[in-house]
Amino acid sequence: xxQVKQNSPSLSVQEGRIxxxxxxxxNSMFDYFLWYKKYxxxxxxxxxxxxxxxxxxxxxxxxxxxxxxxxxLSLHIVPSQPGDSAVYFCAASRGGGGNKLTFxxxxxxxxxx
Amino acid sequence: xxxxxxxPSRVICKSGTSVKIECRSLDFQATxxxxxxxxxxQSLMLMATSNEGSxxxxxxxxxxxxxxxxxxxxxxxxxxxxxxxxxxSSFYICSARTxxxxxxxxxxxxxxxxx
Numbered sequence: 425x426x427q428v429k430q431n432s433p434s435l436s437v438q439e440g441r442i443x444x445x446x447x448x449x450x451n452s453m454f455d456y457f458l459w460y461k462k463y464x465x466x467x468x469x470x471x472x473x474x475x476x477x478x479x480x481x482x483x484x485x486x487x488x489x490x491x492x493x494x495x496x497l498s499l500h501i502v503p504s505q506p507g508d509s510a511v512y513f514c515a516a517s518r519g520g521g522g523n524k525l526t527f528x529x530x531x532x533x534x535x536x537x
Numbered sequence: 538x539x540x541x542x543x544x545p546s547r548v549i550c551k552s553g554t555s556v557k558i559e560c561r562s563l564d565f566q567a568t569x570x571x572x573x574x575x576x577x578x579q580s581l582m583l584m585a586t587s588n589e590g591s592x593x594x595x596x597x598x599x600x601x602x603x604x605x606x607x608x609x610x611x612x613x614x615x616x617x618x619x620x621x622x623x624x625x626s627s628f629y630i631c632s633a634r635t636x637x638x639x640x641x642x643x644x645x646x647x648x649x650x651x652x
Contacts, residue, residue: 428580458640467541467630467643468581513581521640522569525632527580
């Protein structure tokens with residue numbers, strides 16, 4: 425039972441354009457959501473998070489939107505840069521990012537020149 | 538950001554042998570560390586939560602006698618895969634929690650191949 429889903433295994437975007445990565449979840453008990461970025465041969469690195477009491481969180485080029493009624497969140501990267509090319513994982517938890525994380529399968533983002 | 542070191546990055550072993558994987562928080566103290574496993578084309582799945590000085594908490598379906606976890610200090614947790622079999626071949630990755638920021642920092646992972 426995949427409680428966190430990333431239905432797009434890959435995404436290709438031109439440099440300078442917006443990248444939108446999507447994530448859906450099924451467990452309504454999740455109240456904290458995170459995005460991690462992973463380069464080959466490295467561990468996932470924390471990117472941005474959002475609590476269920478908010479619907480938007482912004483950090484520089486990265487913005488996460490949460491739609492609780494639809495159980496959907498998205499990560500927007502604008503403008504996209506070649507260095508953003510990586511695998512992006514969506515994760516969800518109850519009670520904060522320091523607790524058990526349930527991950528999606530990841531989306532490979534490729535930012536092309 | 539905080540640094541978590543995981544060693545070894547890759548290990549190949551014969552069936553029936555035991556393999557130990559180390560996870561260290563290099564610049565912070567981690568009272569809690571997590572061990573995840575990832576099979577090909579699947580997501581990271583939590584195996585167990587490791588708390589310093591106490592027994593690990595295992596997720597449903599994870600054999601605690603097969604996957605031994607020791608968290609003897611605030612900077613080190615180890616996962617030992619005992620009597621490894623080919624079906625244990627997977628990518629194992631640890632994370633450590635900082636109390637300050639309430640997020641997890643991940644190691645680079647260990648690719649285990651059991652022949």
